[in-house]
Amino acid sequence: MKSHELTVEGVRFSYGPLKILSDVYLSCRTGDIVGLFGRNGSGKSTLLQIIFGTLDSPDKIIRINNKVYAQPYLVKGLISYLPQFTFLPANISLKRIIMMYVNSIRHRNSLLEDSAVKPHLQKTTAELSGGELRYFEILLVLSSKAKFILLDEPFMGIEPIYQEKIKELIISNRGVKGFIITDHTYSAVMSISNHKLLISKGRVDRVSTEEELKEKGYLPPRQAAVVHSNQEIPAIPTNSEFEIDKQTFKDLGLFEDNRNGAFFKLFSSVKTIGGNTVLMNMLLSPTYDISFLENRRDSIQFFIKHKVEMRLNKVHMEMIDYYLSSTAPRLRDDIFHTIQGWLRSNDKQRNDEHIIKSGVSFLLSLLKQLSQVAELLSGKDAPDYLLAVSSRIEEFISESRIAEFINCKVDPTPADFVKLDKVFRNDKQEKLKTILGIVYEIEVFECLSALVDNFHFSLPEYSGAKEGGVQLAGLFHPLIKNPVANDFTIGETKNVCLLTGANMAGKSTFLKSFSICMYLAHIGFPVPAQYMKTRAFKGIITTINLSDNISEGHSHFLAEVKRIKQSALLIKDRKDIIVVFDELFRGTNVKEAYEASLMITSAFSEIDSSLFLISTHITEICNELKKQENIFFNCFESELQQDVPVYSYQMKSGISEERMGMPILRNENILEILKQAKSGK
Amino acid sequence: MFLNYYKDIQLMNIPLSLAAGILGSIEGIFLKTVLITFLTVGFLLSVYFFGQRKAHQYFFYYNKGLSKARLVISTYLLNVLVVILLLIAIMVCI
Numbered sequence: 001m002k003s004h005e006l007t008v009e010g011v012r013f014s015y016g017p018l019k020i021l022s023d024v025y026l027s028c029r030t031g032d033i034v035g036l037f038g039r040n041g042s043g044k045s046t047l048l049q050i051i052f053g054t055l056d057s058p059d060k061i062i063r064i065n066n067k068v069y070a071q072p073y074l075v076k077g078l079i080s081y082l083p084q085f086t087f088l089p090a091n092i093s094l095k096r097i098i099m100m101y102v103n104s105i106r107h108r109n110s111l112l113e114d115s116a117v118k119p120h121l122q123k124t125t126a127e128l129s130g131g132e133l134r135y136f137e138i139l140l141v142l143s144s145k146a147k148f149i150l151l152d153e154p155f156m157g158i159e160p161i162y163q164e165k166i167k168e169l170i171i172s173n174r175g176v177k178g179f180i181i182t183d184h185t186y187s188a189v190m191s192i193s194n195h196k197l198l199i200s201k202g203r204v205d206r207v208s209t210e211e212e213l214k215e216k217g218y219l220p221p222r223q224a225a226v227v228h229s230n231q232e233i234p235a236i237p238t239n240s241e242f243e244i245d246k247q248t249f250k251d252l253g254l255f256e257d258n259r260n261g262a263f264f265k266l267f268s269s270v271k272t273i274g275g276n277t278v279l280m281n282m283l284l285s286p287t288y289d290i291s292f293l294e295n296r297r298d299s300i301q302f303f304i305k306h307k308v309e310m311r312l313n314k315v316h317m318e319m320i321d322y323y324l325s326s327t328a329p330r331l332r333d334d335i336f337h338t339i340q341g342w343l344r345s346n347d348k349q350r351n352d353e354h355i356i357k358s359g360v361s362f363l364l365s366l367l368k369q370l371s372q373v374a375e376l377l378s379g380k381d382a383p384d385y386l387l388a389v390s391s392r393i394e395e396f397i398s399e400s401r402i403a404e405f406i407n408c409k410v411d412p413t414p415a416d417f418v419k420l421d422k423v424f425r426n427d428k429q430e431k432l433k434t435i436l437g438i439v440y441e442i443e444v445f446e447c448l449s450a451l452v453d454n455f456h457f458s459l460p461e462y463s464g465a466k467e468g469g470v471q472l473a474g475l476f477h478p479l480i481k482n483p484v485a486n487d488f489t490i491g492e493t494k495n496v497c498l499l500t501g502a503n504m505a506g507k508s509t510f511l512k513s514f515s516i517c518m519y520l521a522h523i524g525f526p527v528p529a530q531y532m533k534t535r536a537f538k539g540i541i542t543t544i545n546l547s548d549n550i551s552e553g554h555s556h557f558l559a560e561v562k563r564i565k566q567s568a569l570l571i572k573d574r575k576d577i578i579v580v581f582d583e584l585f586r587g588t589n590v591k592e593a594y595e596a597s598l599m600i601t602s603a604f605s606e607i608d609s610s611l612f613l614i615s616t617h618i619t620e621i622c623n624e625l626k627k628q629e630n631i632f633f634n635c636f637e638s639e640l641q642q643d644v645p646v647y648s649y650q651m652k653s654g655i656s657e658e659r660m661g662m663p664i665l666r667n668e669n670i671l672e673i674l675k676q677a678k679s680g681k
Numbered sequence: 682m683f684l685n686y687y688k689d690i691q692l693m694n695i696p697l698s699l700a701a702g703i704l705g706s707i708e709g710i711f712l713k714t715v716l717i718t719f720l721t722v723g724f725l726l727s728v729y730f731f732g733q734r735k736a737h738q739y740f741f742y743y744n745k746g747l748s749k750a751r752l753v754i755s756t757y758l759l760n761v762l763v764v765i766l767l768l769i770a771i772m773v774c775i
Contacts, residue, residue, distance in 0.1 A: 054743055076746045087740040089685060100682055101745070144744065 003030045004147040006079075006178060009061040011050050013043065020046055021057070022202035028148060028178040028195075033170065035193030036182040037207070037218050042199045044182040045084055048150045051180070052081040064147065080146035084153045086133055088125045094136065095121040107143040114139065116165070129354045131162030138166055148178045155185040159355060160318035167192050186213065242286035242522045243539025243574055247563070251544035251580075252516050253479070254283065266455065266478055267447055272317040274436060275443040282444065286522040288536035288576075290462050296524030297459050298383035303449040308376055310369055312443050316362040323359020324425065324432065328352035331418045360412070360420045363432075368406050370439060371397055389438055396435050400428045448526055457526035461533040468492060469611060470518070474530030477513040484649035485530070486510065490613070494632040496605045498622060499615040499651075501636030502658040506649040507615040508544060508582050510636070514613060515542050515580050535576075537611070541567050542580040557588045564600060577610040584614055597621050605631050622655045643667070682745055686752050687759060689735070693727040694719060694760075712771075716764050724760060728753055 011024040020043040028034045038044045049055035051062060053071030062069050064078055072079045088097055094117060102108040111117060116135055125133055138154055151170075155163050163185065170179060171192060183189050190196065196207045198216055205216065213219045254264075270279050287293065302308070329352065374393035377386045397403055400423050405412060412420065424432055451457040455478065469491015476483035484506070490497050501507050517527045521534050543563045547556070564581075571577050584600065585593040597614075598621045604612045605628045625631050635656035638647045645663055698719040705714025731738075739749055 052743070054740075071748070073743050074746055074748060080744050081740060083737050083740045085737045087737045087744075089689070089735075089738055089741065092685070100685065101741075141744065 004065055004178065005029045005063075006051075006148045007061075007063045008047075008051055009063075010059045011047060011057050012059060013046055013050065013055075013057050019202050021050075021199075024199075024202075024204050026180075026197060026204055028180055030147065030176065030178050031174050032195055033174055033179045033181060033193040034195045034197060035186075035189040036180060036197050036199065037186060037189070037213060038182070038199035039218060043202065044199055045152050047199065048081065048152050048180065048182065052079060052150055054081075077145040077147065079148045079150065080141045080144045081150045082137060082141045082152055082154060084156065086125065086137065088133075088137060088140075090126045091124060093122055093124055094128075097125070097140070101140055102143045104143070104145070111139060111143060131158045131354075134158050135162050135165055135169075138169055142169065142173050142177070146177065148180070149173075151179060151181045151183075153183050154181060155183045155188050158185075159322060159358065160315055163188055164315075186210075186219070242288050242537070243541075243570060243577070244286060244519065245541065245566075247546065248515070248540055248542045251542040252512065252519060254516075254519070266451060267444075269447040269450055270443055271314040272312055272440060272443060274317060274321065274440040275312070275447075278437065278440040279444045279447075282523055282525075286519060288522060288538050290464055290536050293462055293522070293524040293536070295383050295385040297462075299385050300445055300448045300452070300524075300526065301459055302377075302379075302382055302386055303445045304452055305381075306376060306379065308373060308442070308449075309446050310373055310439070310442055311446075312366075312439070313362075316366070317439075319355075319358050320362050320366065320436070323355055323363070324429065324436075326352070326355050326359070326425075328355055330425065331356055331414075331421045356421050357417055360417050360424065363424055364402075364405055364412065364420065366439065367397065367402065367435075370435070371406055373442065389441075393435060393438065396428070396431050399431070451526045455528075456530070457528055458530055458532065460521040460527050461531075462521075463533060463535045465535050467609075468535045469495065470532070470534040472514070472517065472529050472532050475510075475513050475517060475532075476528050477509050478516065478528040480509070486513075486649075486651040488514065488634075488651065491535075491611050494630045495608055495610065496601065496612040496628070496631040497614070498601065498625065498631060498633050498655075499613065499635065500617070500619050500622065500633065500656045501615075502638045502645065502647075502656065503664060504645065505636035505638045505647050505656070505658075506651075507636055509649075510651060511542070511544055511580050511582050511613055511615060515540060515544075515578070518578050537578050538574040538576045539570060540578040540580070541570055542582075543567075544580065544582040557585070560585060571607055571610050575609045579604065579610060579612045581612075581614045584616055586617075590618070594618050594620055598624055601625055601631070602628065619655055619657055682742065683747065683752065683755060686742060686747075687756050689738075690724070690727045690731060690756050693730055694723045697723040697726060716767070720757075720760055720764060724757060728756075 005027060006029075007025075007027040009025050011021050012019075013021040020041075024047060026034065036044050036047070046055060050057045050060060051072070053062070053069065053073045062072055064072060069075060069078065073081065092100075095112070098108055098111050098117075098121075102111060112121065116132070117139065120128060120132065120136075125136075128136065134154065134156075138151070141149060141151075154166055154170075158166070167188060170181070173179075181189055181193065190210065198205050198207045198213065198218055200216060200218070207213055207216065210219060267279055270276055331353070370393055374390045374397075377390035378394075382390070397406060402420065402423060405416065405420065452459065456476075457478075469489065471492075472486075472488045474485040475488055476485045488510075499507050499510070513528065517529055517532060518534070518537070518540055520527045521532060522537070522540075543560070546559055546563060567577075567579050571579070585596045588596070597616055597618055601612075601614060601621065602625065604610075604614075605625070608630060622633055626633075633653070633655050634651050635654050636647070636649065636651055637656055638645055638658050640646070640663055643663055644667065698715045701718035701723065702711045702715035705711055739752075742749075742752055
């Protein structure tokens with residue numbers, strides 16, 4: 001494949017005294033999808049038209065394969081542009097447009113045979129819906145031999161089904177073309193672009209994550225939560241927040257750089273955007289309020305027992321969200337508006353009508369399904385939370401006077417669409433949003449009940465006692481295939497566990513499994529264990545994958561010290577804390593590591609309100625610490641079989657003195673490699 | 682491709698020129714008014730209104746390497762040719 005390069009330099013543009021672009025530079029190669037973000041009026045379309053060559057800019061240099069072009073669009077096969085608004089003649093058929101526009105017979109035939117285009121060949125562009133028209137326009141633009149394609153708002157006002165089709169089309173063409181795309185549907189552009197640029201105050205800055213777009217003011221700082229709490233549905237108590245910090249999230253693999261971590265694979269059955277928002281809100285809201293946790297756990301238990309399911313259709317849900325946020329004028333059914341609509345019929349109007357009718361139909365079918373689920377949720381053994389949810393759904397259906405439509409088996413008439421559109425987008429919009437929040441929550445509960453059914457998770461038991469600890473049977477790490485399960489009890493009589501074992505014996509994995517389990521229990525979620533009973537703790541702090549911090553001048557040892565101080569402050573502040581340390585003081589010499597580990601572990605053992613799990617290779621401190629009554633010792637055993645370390649991953653009581661570091665090092669043949677390097681072989 | 686643009690411009694130019702011709706017929710100069718309007722005011726107004734109402738359709742032609750200037754000049758030259766042919770036809774008929 002031949003690669004081409006487009007570079008743009010020195011673009012400046014002003015409208016009178018208002019400077020829009022100043023000295024912009026960007027480049028795009030074959031295979032690149034460059035996403036261009038920017039607020040309204042920031043100059044995105046202006047920049048695309050300058051690159052295309054239909055708008056002039058002093059001192060601009062547009063190079064394609066190192067050759068400078070003043071107006072690239074005048075040279076065939078270089079560049080194509082999809083403007084923000086439709087650019088096709090309205091009065092000729094699609095077939096005629098294809099015959100006129102596409103020169104290559106192969107491309108022409110493939111367009112004529114395209115399944116999305118073929119049914120409309122005899123129609124004019126004015127007869128297509130907005131999505132159909134945009135898709136057709138993009139197909140046309142892509143059919144050219146142009147090496148670079150500029151797409152201005154390809155997703156604007158387009159329903160999710162067509163957004164997906166357009167994304168697929170762009171991705172399938174990136175092998176032979178380079179793309180520069182700008183669109184306010186930023187999530188669509190983010191998902192397909194490999195270079196992301198933000199135009200702000202006339203400058204183009206490189207960005208890579210949504211967080212950066214937030215920091216630079218393009219996106220609002222926080223997405224609004226979907227669920228609207230109210231009096232009847234119990235909300236998370238605000239004064240019982242379970243403490244957790246970024247390092248602990250990192251250690252647990254729950255969230256990576258504020259995005260979904262590996263742990264999210266477990267929740268892949270939550271498919272809708274709203275469902276993922278609700279899931280994220282739940283995961284980010286741990287609490288130590290036992291009654292709230294029990295209510296959530298019982299709700300999941302109810303879903304498992306009664307096999308409650310809605311099986312939401314992702315595309316339909318996105319369409320509903322799109323419809324509810326649409327600014328399309330409401331449907332009207334009087335003669336005046338019918339005639340006016342007929343006289344002024346245009347693309348936008350037809351697209352609006354399509355969005356409204358699809359949105360209303362999908363919503364109606366969702367509410368039909370939901371009313372059946374509500375009946376199920378009002379069962380005798382339903383927890384308070386689900387009873388409140390059920391009554392909220394029934395209240396909405398009766399208040400909105402839509403029961404007749406829900407019970408009706410006939411499709412709605414045009415007059416029904418008008419009435420329902422008024423109910424959904426005007427009279428009951430706020431309440432409907434709450435109902436949608438409930439629907440997404442049901443989707444999350446469905447996923448959580450599947451964790452118990454399919455992944456052998458169990459629901460935790462909570463002890464209301466202020467003292468006591470944690471009992472775990474069959475604890476495993478949820479991301480490991482065929483994991484070895486372990487039983488573990490801490491805090492009943494002894495609250496400090498010192499964990500020993502050879503390298504790779506499973507210490508860190510166990511610490512992570514335990515921490516994940518404790519965190520999930522404080523959200524009321526199923527846990528990766530056969531059985532769990534715990535009291536409520538006020539926070540967790542783990543130190544498993546700690547690294548140095550060059551920017552702040554912290555060495556690994558100093559970072560460890562700071563972390564221990566942070567743990568001490570948290571214990572002082574909240575009392576009931578779970579503290580997990582993997583290999584305390586690995587960043588210093590053996591002598592100081594011994595003294596420091598001994599000092600800190602002894603100090604921890606003085607605190608009986610918290611739990612401490614500490615793994616170490618310095619087994620010498622164990623003998624000293626045996627004197628402390630509330631410290632117990634567990635280990636992971638291993639053995640050498642023909643110079644190969646073999647691990648059982650089974651945790652046992654006691655101290656392991658085994659050393660596997662040297663055999664592992666020898667097995668990697670590093671010395672042989674260095675000898676070969678020395679002899680030049 | 683170009684003929685589609687030409688057709689769009691003439692769809693406005695011809696009615697405008699005929700309307701001007703009807704006004705001119707009061708003075709007995711119908712044909713002269715039609716042809717002059719067709720090559721001047723009628724043509725300019727048609728190009729102007731096309732730019733106002735269908736500005737984005739220019740990108741249909743830009744994507745095929747046709748600039749606005751090329752479209753307008755070619756349309757005008759074709760109109761001049763049409764007028765010349767029409768005058769020759771009239772002279773031959775008379």
